[in-house]
Amino acid sequence: MTGKSALITGANKSIGFEMARQLSRLGYRIWLGCRDGARGGEAAQRLRDEGHDVRFVEIDVTSDESVQAAAGHVGQADGLLDVLVNNAGITGGLRVKPSQQPVDNVRTVFETNVFGPIRVTQAFLPLLTAAGGARIVMVSSGLGSLGWLSDPANEFYEVNLLGYNSSKSALNAATVSFAKELAPLGIKVNATDPGYTATDLNGHSGYRTVEQAAAGIVWLADLDAAGPSGGFYFERETVPW
Numbered sequence: 661m662t663g664k665s666a667l668i669t670g671a672n673k674s675i676g677f678e679m680a681r682q683l684s685r686l687g688y689r690i691w692l693g694c695r696d697g698a699r700g701g702e703a704a705q706r707l708r709d710e711g712h713d714v715r716f717v718e719i720d721v722t723s724d725e726s727v728q729a730a731a732g733h734v735g736q737a738d739g740l741l742d743v744l745v746n747n748a749g750i751t752g753g754l755r756v757k758p759s760q761q762p763v764d765n766v767r768t769v770f771e772t773n774v775f776g777p778i779r780v781t782q783a784f785l786p787l788l789t790a791a792g793g794a795r796i797v798m799v800s801s802g803l804g805s806l807g808w809l810s811d812p813a814n815e816f817y818e819v820n821l822l823g824y825n826s827s828k829s830a831l832n833a834a835t836v837s838f839a840k841e842l843a844p845l846g847i848k849v850n851a852t853d854p855g856y857t858a859t860d861l862n863g864h865s866g867y868r869t870v871e872q873a874a875a876g877i878v879w880l881a882d883l884d885a886a887g888p889s890g891g892f893y894f895e896r897e898t899v900p901w
């Protein structure tokens with residue numbers, strides 16, 4: 661049992677919710693980050709009913725005010741944070757050709773998938789630094805892999821979502837930047853692809869389970885001192901940028 665703390669954004673359902681369960685089993689005290697008080701409170705209660713050590717914190721990753729308030733809340737309660745998982749993400753909802761995706765819709769996707777994790781990472785950095793040896797995981801996507809998407813043999817080659825795909829490529833770039841800066845502090849920062857998973861995000865068309873998806877993320881959240889930083893992984897295999 662680690663007794664360490666972990667905050668997961670977008671954790672009221674799906675991959676984030678299952679990650680909370682798996683990290684709790686490893687002994688982490690969970691901050692269940694959710695943008696909606698009612699949904700978050702109910703989800704946290706469900707996990708507590710299973711015996712997990714879970715506290716709810718309201719956090720909308722697109723709002724400076726909300727993220728600052730969440731960091732203040734966690735700071736006041738614990739004074740530190742051992743693990744941050746930037747999991748909240750959206751697709752933008754449009755399945756249109758890149759030439760037809762309105763810039764405003766692309767911007768909305770970037771607000772959650774790119775600026776959100778950057779905002780949350782910056783706001784929680786004092787608490788992560790205070791923990792000593794913290795871990796940050798960016799929940800990216802194989803659709804952010806330029807290597808995979810430019811390979812006609814790859815299974816995702818035809819999935820040409822301008823906003824979503826480019827947002828995850830940008831998140832990968834942010835991962836590399838943060839990893840370089842934070843290495844001297846002993847903070848490891850990695851990106852991960854949970855794989856094509858049946859959740860609300862894709863109308864449950866994915867073929868992987870949330871249990872499988874969460875396991876790869878939990879591995880990076882719980883890395884020991886010898887673990888990697890500045891990488892991009894699916895399960896424990898490197899994904900091309």
Ligand code: NAP
Pocket residue numbers: 669670671672673674675676694695696699719720721722746747748749750772799800801802853854855856857858859860861862866
């Ligand atoms: P999901 O079922 O749609 O759940 C997304 C979660 O993010 C929900 O809890 C949602 O809250 C939350 N969220 C959305 N916008 C938010 C905001 N502004 N602030 C805080 N929370 C917000 O998606 P999922 O499949 O579990 O996806 C989790 C992560 O994995 C995402 O980053 C996604 O891009 C990535 N991913 C998923 C797949 C897949 O096949 N499912 C594949 C690759 C990568 P509400 O309930 O309030 O909407």
